Amino acid sequence: MSYKTVHNYKLEERLLVHIPDGFLDAKVWITTTAAGAGALAYALKRTNMTIGRQEAPKLAVLGAFIFAAQMINFPIAGATSGHFLGGTLAAILFGPWVGIVLMSAVLAVQAFVFQDGGITVLGANILCTGLVGSMAGYAIYAGCIKWLGRNNKAAGMIAAFVAGWGGIVAASAAVGLLLAWSGTAPLGTAMSAMTGWHSLIGIGEGVITAAAAAYLVDRKADAALKAASV
């Protein structure tokens, strides 16, 4: 029985966006639930120390934007669809720990309120899209900025595009690893299929990340530059 028939949903309209329950076996989801909870707890602690009161509304708006943007699937090569992830954008604007916190909030609301993404795989989704996606995107952005220079808007957009692309490809590789570890799919197959499709989907991620970052980055107080020590 497929996902479609189980739920009697119009799959044409809504799709599973993150790992659903059932794709990861018990050892993997228990491990990733513990690790995801740990990562979130640490990210909250780091965020609490660095984020000021006046930034809370901005974080709320960014979280709402990521949630809204994730609802929209754009078609890829007539065969699949991608959607914005947002961890890299959050990391560029407020640092990678905020990226993890916001991704966790989005994932929790999607799973509990909209039945989108599983509960047992919440930790895995936090690790893949939050920890891996935000950290990889942030590292790539910081590296590109260092290389391209920091006072150039075009360079900032290129850096954000590459970082958005790399963040989602890294997140998809992490999902591939967990699928293989669960015995759901062979490692080579899982990795090449996940990173292959997401290297196409990543183009959309890169475009949205670059456009939103260009609009929102405050060059005088660029979190990514300020927090280069993170």
Place this chain on the structure above:
Amino acid sequence: MRSDKRKWIVLAAASIMIAMLLSPLASSHPDGLERVAEDHGFIEQSQPGFALSPFPDYVMEVPLSSRWQGALAGGAGVAIMLAAIWGYGRLLARK
């Protein structure tokens, strides 16, 4: 600072519009992971999610058109995100 604030208000308005107006235009193709799951024969393993979700599948069960059902669910999601993160931030600030 002034223009910075305006940009974030624009982003908030854009989020509400995306969630309420654009969601019916979302692509009908399976997403990346789902494509892989279909191609490699493990899509059947997917289990239903949280049974007590108020708006499963981004549909609010109100006696209106499906377009409204989706728009209201999307709007509710944006409102929940705003309230949850803003509330958490306020809670921290009070300490």
